Amino acid sequence: MNNVNTIKPTIIVVFGATGDLAKRKLFPAFYNLYLDGRMPEKFKILALGRAERSDALYRNHVSENLIAFSRNKIASTEAYQQFASHINYLQNDIDHEESYQIMKQKLDAIDLSFGERANRLFYLSIAPSFIETITNNIKKMDLAANPAQDRIIIEKPFGYNKSSAMLLNELLSQTFKEEQIYRIDHYLGKETVQNILAFRFGNSMFEPLWNRNFIDSVQITVAEEVGVEDRGGFYEDAGALRDMIQNHLMQILTMVAMEAPTSLQADEIRNRKADVLKAIRRITPEEVKHYTVRGQYDKASIKGKPVSGYLQEKGVVANSNTETFVAMKFYLDNWRWQGVPFYVRTGKRMKEKQSSIVIQFKPVPHSTFSFGKEGMMPNRLIINIQPAMDIRLQFMTKKPGLSLSLKPAEMVFDYFSCSTQSPEAYETLVLDALLGDPTLFMRSDQVEEAWDVVTTIQEAWENDKFSSLYKYEAGGWGPEEANKLLARQGHEWASNSLNDVELEEKEVADGKYF
Numbered sequence: 486m487n488n489v490n491t492i493k494p495t496i497i498v499v500f501g502a503t504g505d506l507a508k509r510k511l512f513p514a515f516y517n518l519y520l521d522g523r524m525p526e527k528f529k530i531l532a533l534g535r536a537e538r539s540d541a542l543y544r545n546h547v548s549e550n551l552i553a554f555s556r557n558k559i560a561s562t563e564a565y566q567q568f569a570s571h572i573n574y575l576q577n578d579i580d581h582e583e584s585y586q587i588m589k590q591k592l593d594a595i596d597l598s599f600g601e602r603a604n605r606l607f608y609l610s611i612a613p614s615f616i617e618t619i620t621n622n623i624k625k626m627d628l629a630a631n632p633a634q635d636r637i638i639i640e641k642p643f644g645y646n647k648s649s650a651m652l653l654n655e656l657l658s659q660t661f662k663e664e665q666i667y668r669i670d671h672y673l674g675k676e677t678v679q680n681i682l683a684f685r686f687g688n689s690m691f692e693p694l695w696n697r698n699f700i701d702s703v704q705i706t707v708a709e710e711v712g713v714e715d716r717g718g719f720y721e722d723a724g725a726l727r728d729m730i731q732n733h734l735m736q737i738l739t740m741v742a743m744e745a746p747t748s749l750q751a752d753e754i755r756n757r758k759a760d761v762l763k764a765i766r767r768i769t770p771e772e773v774k775h776y777t778v779r780g781q782y783d784k785a786s787i788k789g790k791p792v793s794g795y796l797q798e799k800g801v802v803a804n805s806n807t808e809t810f811v812a813m814k815f816y817l818d819n820w821r822w823q824g825v826p827f828y829v830r831t832g833k834r835m836k837e838k839q840s841s842i843v844i845q846f847k848p849v850p851h852s853t854f855s856f857g858k859e860g861m862m863p864n865r866l867i868i869n870i871q872p873a874m875d876i877r878l879q880f881m882t883k884k885p886g887l888s889l890s891l892k893p894a895e896m897v898f899d900y901f902s903c904s905t906q907s908p909e910a911y912e913t914l915v916l917d918a919l920l921g922d923p924t925l926f927m928r929s930d931q932v933e934e935a936w937d938v939v940t941t942i943q944e945a946w947e948n949d950k951f952s953s954l955y956k957y958e959a960g961g962w963g964p965e966e967a968n969k970l971l972a973r974q975g976h977e978w979a980s981n982s983l984n985d986v987e988l989e990e991k992e993v994a995d996g997k998y999f
């Protein structure tokens with residue numbers, strides 16, 4: 486990582502500063518970076534919103550949100566006030582050219598007060614439909630004229646499908662060079678996701694096993710307990726495939742499957758990830774049913790409390806066929822992974838919040854024990870991303886005692902044993918954008934490839950052809966068909982740790998004395 490002291494004076498311009506993301510994630514990230522001494526020595530945050538507000542009123546709003554959402558609360562009023570003094574509110578109407586003229590004057594005035602032209606970081610925390618108007622105006626007013634100093638951060642969803650993503654890339658390229666564009670996937674900022682690279686390439690003992698010769702299958706789960714909450718309207722146009730699979734799950738998959746980069750140069754890593762996306766086998770419309778399962782949560786009672794089904798959520802149309810759950814199987818057509826299934830699943834209103842990766846190794850080739858292979862668990866390496874943050878290696882061991890019994894055991898590395906306070910994903914990503922390090926952001930080709938992978942599925946589902954939408958009970962693990970998807974190849978969804986019942990049940994005895 487670059488040295489933070491090298492960050493030039495910076496102005497962060499937040500479009501959508503009164504929105505939900507700004508409230509829950511962005512301002513807490515700015516504040517925590519400030520407390521950690523990671524913000525540039527000279528900086529300003531220009532918060533843009535439609536309504537008229539004073540700086541004082543907006544700063545009040547920020548302080549309330551920090552109390553509610555920041556990992557560091559407002560422990561010292563003095564530190565908060567110092568931070569808040571860097572925030573200015575500016576009324577802005579995205580559609581009006583005049584607003585951008587006023588912004589230009591404000592930016593120039595800040596530069597004057599800094600005594601130099603500051604870096605500019607435009608953060609677009611707004612609906613995708615506004616991107617075109619904003620970037621056209623930035624270009625017209627020449628607000629981002631210096632490629633070495635000016636950057637733009639774009640939130641997901643980046644496009645709606647491959648062709649709209651390509652159009653968006655084309656549009657952005659008229660105002661910004663590729664190295665100025667930071668496309669966020671906040672999963673890449675999570676500590677435990679970044680740790681995948683450290684774990685894979687900082688150790689010599691795992692990499693020789695990391696291929697089709699030793700690995701039987703890979704599972705990636707991102708399950709959420711919550712439903713669509715108040716985002717029904719947005720979710721209707723998204724669905725789990727667009728909202729989660731095309732970005733977060735495929736980015737995790739690239740981290741697991743990529744070749745070793747020769748250095749940590751941004752493009753070196755991004756090339757290796759793009760190679761994985763290119764290697765993902767494209768399927769035909771007829772195969773969609775075979776490779777994918779989609780579901781929608783139905784009403785149920787969770788822990789004694791009734792919860793609505795997706796169709797009863799606000800903003801959802803009657804008879805909607807939007808999926809809230811996806812399970813699917815990928816194959817990678819390259820030397821390392823040929824024939825190894827990568828199963829991924831994601832869903833809302835699942836049994837528990839859990840993001841994990843399970844690397845399942847091949848079973849032992851021959852059993853030395855009289856009980857044969859019955860009851861033997863394959864070795865698994867489990868990387869828990871959240872809320873548990875750990876790495877577990879599962880293996881068989883002799884149960885202490887006179888008879889020869891085996892039982893599964895696991896060695897656990899708990900991420901919290903290193904630190905109790907890890908930065909939030911947005912802190913890492915905002916800091917990297919301030920530093921001008923695009924490694925953890927998606928390049929145009931990555932986004933387009935990821936869309937390309939899901940195109941056939943999107944089309945098949947949109948036409949309601951070749952695939953059914955299965956209902957599943959809120960609070961479960963999705964429709965039964967998701968289990969069948971794995972069972973066809975003798976697999977099952979693995980739990981993300983060994984629990985006591987499993988320890989007891991999996992115990993296998995040879996019945997002989999030593």
Ligand code: BG6
Nearest residue numbers: 641671672709728729733840871
């Ligand atoms: C967002 C999706 O990108 O990620 C949401 O739009 C989802 O639907 C969220 O809830 C999950 O993020 P996290 O960090 O809470 O796992």
